[in-house]
Amino acid sequence: MNVASIIQFKNVTKRFGNNPPVLDNVSFTLERGKFYTLLGPSGCGKTTILRLIAGFTEPSEGEIWFNGQKINHLPANKRQVNTVFQDYALFPHLNVFENVAFGLRIKKVKKTEIEAKVKQALSFVNLDGYEYREIREMSGGQRQRVAIARAIVNKPEMILLDEPLSALDLKLRTEMQYELRELQRRLGITFVFVTHDQEEALAMSDEIFVINNGKIQQSGTPTDIYDEPINRFVADFIGESNIVEGKMVEDYLVEFVGKKFECDDKGFNANEPVEIVIRPEDLEITTPELGRLQVRVDSQLFRGVHYEICCYDKDDNEWLVHSTKKAKVGKEIGLSFDREAIHVMRLGETEEEFDRRLETYADKGDSAQWKVN
């Protein structure tokens, strides 16, 4: 365990009663001062990880280490961690000042010091002058800020955020994404952010953990995860993707929809069945003659920034295209793409195997940023 790591999960499993485990043999390390996001659909176990770190629940198996100390049974009030809850959990019988001061009062901090620290925390979240408001007088966005101030005022080593933006409207949510990211940079505290919103995760994180069915599917920087999804779930969950079946003929040559294409992937067995991902924005509309794929336009939606065009090839594979150019519904068009746009996924590959395979062609440029914990 190195100096930079703040929390470490070692083969942690959590189950309730005889049900299948909510978390299944999960291991990871978080480094100090980074912004992490746990991303996954509801019920995937991401909130359970948060509750395990906060100390509201204990693991059934495995170990949790915090700052080089095993904390499996350490109660929540003894941990250097504060949480921003999904419903904010502000104390309705206390005003804004007392809500923020709660942690300091328990630590028996001096009165003048409390006053100064609470004021500072509130101004950090742009709530100067709101000290003596009652909680019920605050709007959703303001409550959100109070909840953040209440967490940061204690100067914890880590702040956990449990889908804190889900109750806000779109505009406010985008605004808060910027503010949270900015806040984390200024404070230098480790943030662990839980969300099911992939755009939020991509926009804010240093590193994302994609979780499904109690297992970490993939972890990495937002670009890593977007560009090199490990399996169908990740590819589907992070952004829109076209996924088709194919086979790896040899290194750097893949076959799908009955054609052979050059690609950047290697290290597969000859003729190994694989899945191919091509992102909709990597597909370009052209004439059928110039296109590498020939498809028929089925429907088209205007999304503001681009058109979302749904096409089918002659084998009935669906191809989603994001294009600034308009297409005509019912018309035959061609789709062209670069060899880098093809991403090949090995079936049932684990994250370690995936990382190891990427390491082998690290010399091929930008995949070198892959990091193995």
Place this chain on the structure above:
Amino acid sequence: MESKLSRNLYSFSYFLWIVIFVILPILLIVYYSLFDIEGNFSFVNYQKFFTAVYLKMTLSSFWYAFLITVITFLIAYPTAYLLTKTKHKQFWLLLIIVPSWINLLLKAYAFLGIFGTYGVANSFLKIIGMGEQQILFTDFSFVFVSVYIFIPFMILPIFNSLNELNPTLLDAARDLGASAWTAFYRVIFPLTIDGVKSGWQVTFIPALSLFMLTRLIAGNKVITLGTAIEQQFLVTQDWGMGSTIAVFLILIMILFMFLTNTRKRGV
């Protein structure tokens, strides 16, 4: 127009009820309190009330009501708290509520049997070697039975307010460094104080005027305002004095309700 008419019609029955069963009786009590035992108009009853005998009685009445309320509360709050943590909480709550459906007099007679010289309680004391004790007609038995009777009424409002409490608030308090006890007295208790206040009201006010239990269980060794009123009306036949005590009882109740006035808070 029509809605106004129907509203007046509905409120009419309400006002009729209030006038016949609340205002008129209170006026009658005040009226009777202004006559001495001979039927002459005078303030002598009020003078009498401020003598040592009656003040002591008021004080002792207060003391017992207070004792009963406090003990009931000390039992009811933890019970209500545990109930909210159980799996089938509504069922367990029902089990506690059910005895309150049985007539008070029946329960009092049941306790006469239990606490009597040859009752279950004494048999038990004999087995554990404490010998036969005089349990009935003591302060202890009076407070015990009263507490037993009031427990469901105290539990219900406290249970409701605990049940409404957002459990995440407890997590939040713990997260901010509060021990279990600190979380309780800084968050849980203040947020359930409204339930506690209603519980105190429904216990303390009736406990002030208990008279059947004082007679049956305490054997008139405990004199409360309730007993005093009963004695004045039925034994001494001094309706004036009985009404005067009743006037003060009503005043005390109003004062107590004012003091424990519940103010709705929260989001």
